[in-house]
Amino acid sequence: QVQLVESGGGLVQAGGSLRLSCAASGRGFGNYFMGWFRRAPGKEREFVAAISWSGGSTYYGDSVKGRFAISRDIAKRSVYLQMNSLKPEDTAVYYCAAGWVSSPTAGHEYAYWGQGTQVTVSS
DSSP states (O other): OEEEEEEOOEEEETTOOEEEEEEEEESOOTTOEEEEEEEOTTSOOEEEEEEETTTOOEEEOTTTTTTEEEEEETTTTEEEEEEOSOOGGGOEEEEEEEEOOSSTTOGGGOOEEOOOEEEEEEO
16 A cells, blocks of 8 residues: 655764655555654664654654654655764664554554665764
């Protein structure tokens, strides 16, 4: 029903910025949340940010509040993650997700996932 394609990952120095994009195809987005999750080497998957497709309400993980911003473009069926003041501990594979969920932070409730994009932050 929904397919997600991510782009924008790469290598950046600490303190720098990156912008991740997630392009969605399909339909039925009215009640969906779209979110970003990440998995760092040797660590569990972590919630980063989410946005409601219809209303635009946003949610952020504690570790990225004040540094990252999620947004959406309804016409382009895309979500974005602006990442500022990057730290080495932000190094991870970042995944875009979409679904009809009861809690926007619960990764296991999302039905659709992108392939992941690597973000590496050097010291």
